[in-house]
Amino acid sequence: MTPNRAVSDDIRARLFPFPARHLTTVLDLKPPHVTALLDLADAFVELNRQTAKTLDLLKGRTLVNLFFENSTRTQSSFELAGKRLGADVVNMNPRTSSVAKGETLIDTAVTLNAMKPDLLVVRHAGSGAPDLLARKVSGSVVNAGDGQHEHPTQALLDMLSMRRAFGDVGNLTVAICGDVAHSRVARSNVALLTMMGANVRLVGPPTLMPPAVDRWGVEVHHDMRKGIEGADVVMMLRLQLERMDGAFVPSMREYFRFWGLDHEKLKHAKPGAKVMHPGPMNRGVEIDSDVADDPAVSLIQDQVEMGVAVRMAVLASLAERLEQEAGR
Ligand code: ASP
Numbered sequence: 501m502t503p504n505r506a507v508s509d510d511i512r513a514r515l516f517p518f519p520a521r522h523l524t525t526v527l528d529l530k531p532p533h534v535t536a537l538l539d540l541a542d543a544f545v546e547l548n549r550q551t552a553k554t555l556d557l558l559k560g561r562t563l564v565n566l567f568f569e570n571s572t573r574t575q576s577s578f579e580l581a582g583k584r585l586g587a588d589v590v591n592m593n594p595r596t597s598s599v600a601k602g603e604t605l606i607d608t609a610v611t612l613n614a615m616k617p618d619l620l621v622v623r624h625a626g627s628g629a630p631d632l633l634a635r636k637v638s639g640s641v642v643n644a645g646d647g648q649h650e651h652p653t654q655a656l657l658d659m660l661s662m663r664r665a666f667g668d669v670g671n672l673t674v675a676i677c678g679d680v681a682h683s684r685v686a687r688s689n690v691a692l693l694t695m696m697g698a699n700v701r702l703v704g705p706p707t708l709m710p711p712a713v714d715r716w717g718v719e720v721h722h723d724m725r726k727g728i729e730g731a732d733v734v735m736m737l738r739l740q741l742e743r744m745d746g747a748f749v750p751s752m753r754e755y756f757r758f759w760g761l762d763h764e765k766l767k768h769a770k771p772g773a774k775v776m777h778p779g780p781m782n783r784g785v786e787i788d789s790d791v792a793d794d795p796a797v798s799l800i801q802d803q804v805e806m807g808v809a810v811r812m813a814v815l816a817s818l819a820e821r822l823e824q825e826a827g828r
Contacts, residue, residue: 503552503555507543507550508547522630522641523640525643537817538810541656541657544810548808553584555584563589563590564589568623569645574644581815592612610636616638617637619639620633622642625646630642639822640818642814648743651687651778654807655691658689660806665799672732674732675701675733676700677734677736678786680709686737694717701719702716704759728765729769734773736775737777738778738779738786739786752784755786760786762790763790
């Protein structure tokens with residue numbers, strides 16, 4: 501079964517070579533690239549909603565998913581994205597591979613490189629690990645989350661979800677709330693949203709703000725209701741207990757009372773405001789199920805859908821770049 505001709509023609513017309521060999525930070529992109537990527541991703545959303553969802557743009561290419569940290573949605577999202585574009589996809593599990601036997605990241609990279617993957621999708625607890633790999637391999641590296649540093653495809657999929665809900669993101673006020681200190685999602689979103697002209701606020705307790713937050717160039721609020729006042733988007737972050745060394749919050753109940761998003765607090769945002777969360781959610785800690793599951797306000801399911809489309813756009817565009825480099 502082949503996809504609708506108009507949809508696949510639209511995708512081919514929007515393809516462009518990625519501006520860099522790798523995607524390790526959103527700072528690899530400039531506003532016109534972001535717009536072009538999101539336009540391409542929009543076309544992939546159409547493809548994904550058809551019964552026939554596969555194209556051959558990555559035919560013959562090998563994509564390796566190398567996830568040193570747990571992941572459900574990101575790994576399966578990249579896997580689906582690669583498969584829908586016709587790539588051969590391999591999921592490496594470093595926990596059961598030689599990495600668990602003490603092989604270093606560099607050894608792993610050199611070994612993998614000998615198998616000639618074209619696209620290497622990496623998640624690692626160490627900030628900067630994908631950049632290190634990028635220097636050692638000949639294909640393209642995509643950062644799927646490195647420590648507390650960046651998660652570029654998450655910020656892109658968040659922006660696509662906002663753009664589809666509101667139109668232009670440049671007019672939006674986005675409040676990013678909760679555990680900012682440990683969040684790579686917050687870092688990538690602040691960088692991408694400010695690049696595209698949105699007004700960004702960080703909202704949370706002082707203990708969960710990064711040390712140099714005053715240099716991030718965005719408003720910081722320590723009162724939830726004030727922080728989300730008039731916001732178009734309230735983006736909740738997971739309390740990242742696995743990254744906390746010691747107690748940053750008195751108790752989960754206390755945290756929910758002051759920082760958990762429920763319908764009462766949401767009333768302070770702009771009428772028509774939307775709620776986002778990158779997942780996985782701690783229900784009843786940073787977000788109430790009544791809000792998370794309310795289709796009138798929640799974009800959380802859209803974020804998951806947009807994730808596959810954005811990753812298809814990134815992979816297709818990186819492959820165009822590889823093609824172009826090989827032709828030179
Ligand atoms: N899934 C996102 C990440 O990998 C957010 C989270 O884990 O809270 O950073």
